[in-house]
Amino acid sequence: MPTTPVENLTETQAAEELARLAAELLAHDRRYHAEDAPTISDADYDALKRRNAEIEARFPELVRADSPSLKVGAAPSGAFGQVVHAKPMLSLDNVFSDEDVVDFVASVRRFLSLGETAELVFTAEPKIDGLSMSLRYEKGALVTAATRGDGTTGENVTANIRTISEIPQQLPKGVPDVLEVRGEVYMRRDDFLDLQKRMAESGQTFANPRNSAAGSLRQKNPEVTRSRPLKFFAYAWGETSAPLGATQFDAVQQLGRWGFVVNERMKRCATLDEMLAQYRAIEAERAALPYDIDGVVYKVDRLDLQERLGFRSRSPRWATAHKFPAEKATTTLLAIDIQVGRTGALTPVARLEPVTVGGVVVVNATLHNEDYIKGIGNDGNRIRPDDHDIRVGDTVTIQRAGDVIPQILDIVPDKRPKDATPYQFPDRCPACGSHAVREEGEVVRRCTGGLICPAQAVERLRHFVSRNAFDIEGLGEKQIEFFFGAEDEALRVRSPADIFTLRERQKSSLTKLENIDGFGAVSVKKLFDAIDARRSVETSRFLYGLGIRHIGETNARRLARHFVSFGALRAVAEAARIPDGKGDKGNEAWQELNAVNGIGDVVAEALVEFFAEDHNREVVDALLKEVTPRDEEQVGGVETQFTGKTIVFTGGLERMSRDEAKAMAERLGAKTAGSVSKKTDLVVAGPGAGSKLKQAEALGIEVIDEEEWFRRVEG
């Protein structure tokens, strides 16, 4: 145990000790939670935590981003089994202003081809700030409870959920045989404050009710969860063997009659004005409510319309969250650090004097880019007055909205220290020293080091293992940095394929991972097993993991669904010729890429350029020796007469909008394209169809009208 009394520590000593304590406590946490093999007593552990808290109390400016006091005593991911959701758990789109709500309603009307005056009812209810949960009941009995996870697969927390008294374990007679009830687990504010008091002695506290609910649920021991005051609101459902009602409102009331707590503030709104009035009413009540909310959720009331509207990649078209304005605070800017991203972008990050915003301690904030620091927006116009450039030492106002990274809004000019100097953005990469250049018309300055820049390489690897890419359990930021920097060949990871050869290389090596501090035999085995479990991944994940510019999750999925196999996608990308910009239309492969729904020139170009680089092809080839991309599952799952067919809609449609038509075709397993080519299987033409119809006729492609389309879909 360190012996220097806290009041005698110098700032440097304190910083060093906090760093050491963070590492030490992390290692103990891992041994305790992941390996069930603690090496110190609970009392000694608590003493370390207390020491950490005492030093932080005397030097608040030294609180580290990875401080153990900001962590919760929850089990690490991987401690629970996994549950594949019968229906994906989606998230919600966010809007922030009244105009956005007007646009949302208009988009729903447009999609459904409803005129401005046709009846369209929405429900409006508080958006609860907790964590979403799916409860599966079979023949009335609770069988599994799962967290949202990545939306497809969540964690099995059934044992812990059974300790929550508001969640029924048995439902009354007459409920559907299969019933998945979805809603929010949360903690009331007063219960949270009581719990804080109870826990203060152990030095283990939570930042806010939401973290507290999450931490309480992710306990290995259900008895700990039982001692935490968790509650549940039901507001949605997943798989059900019988419909719950004809409208959102009725279905939720039905859940209420079956014994779930439903929110009494849910209201039906027949007009836009009523929706906005309900938003204002809930906002006005916000502070007085016993639980945290962060907005209002609007949902189309009629379930048949919800069905027609369907989903985008991550969220339903029939609902949106109208968020409350972000919370603000002022603090001091201590330093500006530069981070290097996987594409070499240099991003300035503000290090702040710790400040609480909306119940969370904020120590970092984004500064976006060089111009933002000067007060210039992306369009080149000023976003702050001339003398409001951001300088180290400034008092700044910051804002934090929901889960978004906090940002600096402005400075307080009167409080600027006399000696503060304008910030000089570096023209060299802080990681590799290469020139950092800003191309004409770009806001971002990029490191030109490419392959030699360690920061870019580490970021690429971090992206590769991240949740929506390869999602390798136990391989987080810290581990990637460790493996990247490893001196020993048998431990070194420089490119994705190296991750998969690690186990084999370890076998013939004397440097054993399990002997390195922070690992241990159990976690090493788990890590290797987690890596092996990813030797086969869906094509979309594989593609997304490569970290190609502009290929985020949605575009990766679009491409994967279209080409089905990675091989087919790559073949087209390698064969494609980018048009020269002088009227040339590129070759056939280019046009095929371009015809993929939602894929435009910028994305197609990024893909073609990626595969044109020798180095990238080598990285992919090496990876393909270790990993097999699985053919992409087609949406809908069930085979229909349209599965795999490419359909083009053209001309006017009467019963539905063009967007609805496309969504409908995609639900049936078809691909839709914007132009007619040899690859088109079917053209649905309405009145006024022009060149596309002619082209189809010239190519001998089957053409049908809207009525025939519906006959085939319904038939």
Ligand code: IVH
């Ligand atoms: S509906 C398919 N209703 O917000 C849409 N979500 O930001 C299902 N949430 O993951 C969600 N209160 O955890 C819905 N009244 C409410 C909600 C709510 C909170 C959460 C939910 C969801 C997240 C999306």
